[in-house]
Amino acid sequence: MSTALVYALCGASLVGVGLYGFITRAHLLRRILAFNIIGSGIFLLLGGAGSRQGAVSPDPVPQAVIITGIVVALSLTALAVALLVRLVEDTGRATLPGEDASRDA
Amino acid sequence: MNVADWLSALSILVGVAFFIAGTAGLLRFPDVHSRLHALTKADNLGLGFISLGVAIRMAEPWSIAKILVVWMLTVLAAATVAQLIARAALGTAPEEAGADDHR
Amino acid sequence: MNPALLFDVALAALAVVAALSAVAGRDLFASVAFYIVYGILIALAWMRLGAVDVALAEAAIGAGLTGVLLIGAWSQLHRKGATETPPGPSSAARLLAAGASASVAVLVAVIFVGLPADGAGLAPAVRENVAESGVSNPVTAVLLNFRAYDTLMETIVLAVALAAVWSLTRDELWGGIPGLRQHARDGGVLATFGRLLPPLGLLVGVYLVWAGSSMPGGAFQAATVLAAVWLLLVMSGAMDEPAIGSTAIRLTIVAGPALFLAYGTGGAFLGTFLGFPADVAGMLIVAIEYVLTVSIAATLALLVAGVPRRQE
Numbered sequence: 001m002s003t004a005l006v007y008a009l010c011g012a013s014l015v016g017v018g019l020y021g022f023i024t025r026a027h028l029l030r031r032i033l034a035f036n037i038i039g040s041g042i043f044l045l046l047g048g049a050g051s052r053q054g055a056v057s058p059d060p061v062p063q064a065v066i067i068t069g070i071v072v073a074l075s076l077t078a079l080a081v082a083l084l085v086r087l088v089e090d091t092g093r094a095t096l097p098g099e100d101a102s103r104d105a
Numbered sequence: 106m107n108v109a110d111w112l113s114a115l116s117i118l119v120g121v122a123f124f125i126a127g128t129a130g131l132l133r134f135p136d137v138h139s140r141l142h143a144l145t146k147a148d149n150l151g152l153g154f155i156s157l158g159v160a161i162r163m164a165e166p167w168s169i170a171k172i173l174v175v176w177m178l179t180v181l182a183a184a185t186v187a188q189l190i191a192r193a194a195l196g197t198a199p200e201e202a203g204a205d206d207h208r
Numbered sequence: 209m210n211p212a213l214l215f216d217v218a219l220a221a222l223a224v225v226a227a228l229s230a231v232a233g234r235d236l237f238a239s240v241a242f243y244i245v246y247g248i249l250i251a252l253a254w255m256r257l258g259a260v261d262v263a264l265a266e267a268a269i270g271a272g273l274t275g276v277l278l279i280g281a282w283s284q285l286h287r288k289g290a291t292e293t294p295p296g297p298s299s300a301a302r303l304l305a306a307g308a309s310a311s312v313a314v315l316v317a318v319i320f321v322g323l324p325a326d327g328a329g330l331a332p333a334v335r336e337n338v339a340e341s342g343v344s345n346p347v348t349a350v351l352l353n354f355r356a357y358d359t360l361m362e363t364i365v366l367a368v369a370l371a372a373v374w375s376l377t378r379d380e381l382w383g384g385i386p387g388l389r390q391h392a393r394d395g396g397v398l399a400t401f402g403r404l405l406p407p408l409g410l411l412v413g414v415y416l417v418w419a420g421s422s423m424p425g426g427a428f429q430a431a432t433v434l435a436a437v438w439l440l441l442v443m444s445g446a447m448d449e450p451a452i453g454s455t456a457i458r459l460t461i462v463a464g465p466a467l468f469l470a471y472g473t474g475g476a477f478l479g480t481f482l483g484f485p486a487d488v489a490g491m492l493i494v495a496i497e498y499v500l501t502v503s504i505a506a507t508l509a510l511l512v513a514g515v516p517r518r519q520e
Contacts, residue, residue, distance in 0.1 A: 003216050007253050008320045010220035014227050016313025021231025023305040026294045029236060029281060033243050037227045040250050040270065045320060047257050050329055057258040059329040060346035064355060067265045067347070068362045071428055071504075074269050074277075075369035078511035081281040082373040085514070094290040178408075185401040 004058075008048025014041030026099040028084045032077060039073050113161040120154030123147045137194040145187045149180050216256055223249040236291045240278045247271025260424035261347040264416075268432035269508075276439060277512045280387075342490025343421040351426065352493045356482040360472060363465040363500060366507045370461065374452055377515045383453025384516035392445040402444020409437035413505070417497050421490065427497040431504035438509040449513050451520055457506065464503025468496055 014037055021034030043066045051058030088094050106114075130143020156176040160169045226246035230239045247270040254263035285291050296302060334346050334354065341349035351359050377384070392398040413434040420426030441447040450457045471492060472482040484492055 003213065003256060005321075006213065006216040006220050007257055009317050010223055010253065012313045012317035012320060013220075013224045015316055016309040017224060017227045017231060019312055020305055020309035023309065024296050024302050025231060026296070027236060027291075029278070029285065029291075030231060030239060030293075033239060033278070034231050036243070036270075036274065037231065037246070040247075040266075043262075044250070044253065045316065047254065047259055047262065049320065049323060050331075051257050051259070052323075052325065057260075057346075059331040060334050060350045061330040061355070063259050063262050063347045064350035065358070066259070066262050067351065067426075067428055068358055070262070070265045070269050071362060072365055074274055074508070075366050075511055077274055078277055078514070079369050079372050081277055082376050082514050085281060085284050086376050088285055088288050088290045092288065092290065094285055095294055099294070178405075181401070181404070185397045188397045 002052070004048045004051040007044050011041040011044030011048060014038070014044065017041075026095045028087070028094050028096070029081075032080050032084070035080075036073060036077060039069065043069055109161050113158045116154050116158030116161065120151045120156075120158060123151030123154060127151060138191060141187050141191055145183055149183060152176060152179055219249060219252055219256065223253060234293060236285075236293060237282055240275075240282050243278065244271055244275040247274065261345075261426060261429070264424060264429040265432070268429055268436070272436060273432055273508060273512055280512065280514070340486040340489075342484075342486055342488070342493055345420060345422050345424065345426070347424070348420050348426050348493070352497065353482075353489060356468075356472070360465070360468050360482070363468060363504065366504060366511075367461055367465055370507050370511055373511060373515060377452070381516045381519060383451055384519045385451050386449045386510065386513035386516050387442070388517060389448060390443050390445050392443075398444050399446070402440050402446050406437045406441055406446075409433055409440070413437070413501065417501050418494070420497065421494055427500045427504060431501045431508060434501065434505035435508035435512070438505065439512060442513070449510075452510070452516055457510075460506045461503055461510075464496075464500035467499045471496055 018034045018036075018038030018041060021037065022031055025031060025034065046062045047058060047066055050062035084094060124147060127144050127147025130147065131140050134140045134143055153176060156172050160172045163169050163172065223246060226242050226249055230242040230246055233239050233242065247266060251263045251267035251271060254260075254266055282291065297305070331346075334350060337354070338344065338346050338349050341353040343349050343352070392402065413430045416425040416430035416433060417427055418425075420430070438447075442449055452458075471484075475481055475483045478484070
């Protein structure tokens with residue numbers, strides 16, 4: 001068990017947690033959160049893969065790609081939030097059509 | 106471990122104790138204002154002791170100065186945010202502030 | 209198990225719990241708060257992995273700016289009464305989803321463990337060539353030299369994302385000002401804080417770009433600090449958001465990508481697109497990073513501010 005493996009396994013679990021939230025939660029702000037959690041889980045996997053050598057600092061190429069990814073994730077989150085706010089303004093709901101009713105019944 | 110290491114460890118432990126006390130206050134106190142009181146007092150002191158503990162281990166004066174700046178900025182931000190939250194809580198009904206402080 | 213590894217396991221477990229609380233909790237605001245905590249825990253995880261540049265980016269962007277964006281979104285939804293969590297699917301469906309998600313997580317973990325252990329990756333190649341990149345921080349060397357085309361595309365993606373956000377503006381507000389006008393009590397704590405912090409924030413921003421060539425830091429982290437200064441100035445009422453129709457603000461946004469593209473094209477004339485000889489590359493990288501920092505800072509701050517809500 002190494003530090004890199006611990007965080008890579010953490011990343012894999014986060015992908016699962018994010019996926020679960022994305023499937024089961026209808027509120028779109030929660031889906032945006034879930035989407036970001038999946039993303040950072042994948043970053044952790046990539047970072048874990050880049051530091052398996054046990055060197056002082058991990059492989060700089062995955063690091064640079066992850067920094068790029070974090071910035072792109074923010075810009076997409078901002079776009080998703082803007083779309084969500086517009087959806088709420090126009091329909092009064094923060095869920096996709098057909099997902100606002102309880103299916104528990 | 107030499108004397109500096111022991112001092113550093115002691116200081117960090119004291120800091121952690123303050124954080125635990127503050128967190129207990131956050132969880133147990135009944136309303137926004139007393140929770141804020143617990144949090145800001147405990148966390149500022151806790152971070153102060155942890156910063157001190159870390160600073161003892163630093164060799165360069167430059168690093169110590171950076172830790173000092175970090176601590177001061179955190180205290181400043183925490184004090185400002187605490188004031189804003191307290192003011193916002195005053196604006197809401199007392200029972201709402203007590204039962205539903207996170208809004 | 210040694211104590212450091214024990215800390216790693218505890219931190220990883222905390223991050224997963226925070227993520228679960230963010231997606232599975234009842235209250236939407238609590239979810240947002242848990243997400244911010246999650247971002248800070250992940251930044252700590254990057255520190256433990258030795259990826260200081262990523263930790264800085266995650267703390268500043270992943271937890272900081274995304275947090276401001278999400279809280280802003282929550283308050284807009286709250287005002288329109290759209291923060292009620294709709295009832296979820298039936299418990300059978302939830303169980304099915306949990307099973308499927310867990311299988312994906314296990315599959316990903318198994319694939320990771322099965323990766324060939326002897327893969328040295330690209331670290332040796334970067335180490336050998338870092339002297340030719342003009343900077344000594346390997347991450348900055350990758351970002352602005354070896355894989356500069358990624359970064360060029362990224363800055364363009366940022367500008368396009370902002371254009372996409374602006375495209376959601378209502379017709380009558382086109383060219384207007386994003387967000388609501390913020391007021392702070394004169395001489396109150398927020399106004400004082402908003403006046404005290406920006407000079408220090410500017411200094412930290414400039415320092416982070418400069419330090420980025422040899423130590424952890426760089427244009428993106430610095431730009432986030434500057435964007436935070438911008439947002440603080442707006443929140444404390446010291447400054448209003450600019451109108452999106454302003455030519456100055458549009459030029460500021462495209463200046464970074466445009467200069468980067470011009471630099472790449474200049475390199476193409478000398479032989480390689482985005483390639484420059486080592487003796488001038490260092491100077492050019494720092495110069496481009498400063499312009500990029502200003503453009504990215506403006507883009508990030510305006511992305512968080514959102515669509516125009518009023519006219520001048």
